[in-house]
Amino acid sequence: MSYTKIWVHVVWGTKGQQPILVNGMRQQFLDQIVEQATVKDIEIHLVNCWMDHIHCLIRLKEGQNVAATVSEIKRNSSRWINLNKISEKRFSWDKDFFAASVSEGNLNPVRNYILGQERQHENRSYQQEIEAYFMPTGS
Numbered sequence: 001m002s003y004t005k006i007w008v009h010v011v012w013g014t015k016g017q018q019p020i021l022v023n024g025m026r027q028q029f030l031d032q033i034v035e036q037a038t039v040k041d042i043e044i045h046l047v048n049c050w051m052d053h054i055h056c057l058i059r060l061k062e063g064q065n066v067a068a069t070v071s072e073i074k075r076n077s078s079r080w081i082n083l084n085k086i087s088e089k090r091f092s093w094d095k096d097f098f099a100a101s102v103s104e105g106n107l108n109p110v111r112n113y114i115l116g117q118e119r120q121h122e123n124r125s126y127q128q129e130i131e132a133y134f135m136p137t138g139s
Contacts, residue, residue: 012097019051
C-alpha cells in the first residue's frame with residue numbers, strides 16, 4: 001500500500017481582488033469548502049480567508065497534484081458562491097495560485113499564519129503578502 005504525506009500551503013485570490021469574502025458569510029463559506037473537498041477526497045487540514053483571498057493547508061494523497069486539487073476547490077467554491085448569490089456579479093477566482101511545500105516541522109507556524117489572517121492584513125494587502133511569502137528575494 002502506498003502512502004504519501006505531502007503538505008502544501010496554497011493561496012489564491014478573487015478575480016480582480018474583489019473583497020467578496022466578508023465576515024457575514026465567511027464561516028459558512030469555509031465550512032462548505034471543507035465539506036466539498038471531503039466529498040472529492042481532498043484533505044484540507046486548515047482553511048481560512050480574508051476578503052479577497054484564501055489560504056489552504058492541504059495534504060496531498062497518492063495520485064493528487066497541486067494544480068488539479070486547487071482547480072477542484074476553486075470550481076466547487078465559486079459554484080457555491082454563485083448559487084447562493086453571495087456576489088451581485090458572477091463570481092470567479094483569479095486564474096493564478098501560489099503554493100509552497102511545508103515540512104512536518106513547520107506545520108504549526110504555517111497553521112498559525114493561516115489562522116492569523118485578520119492580524120496579517122491589518123497593515124498589508126494580499127499582493128504585499130504574496131510578494132513577502134511566495135516571491136523569491138534577490139539572488
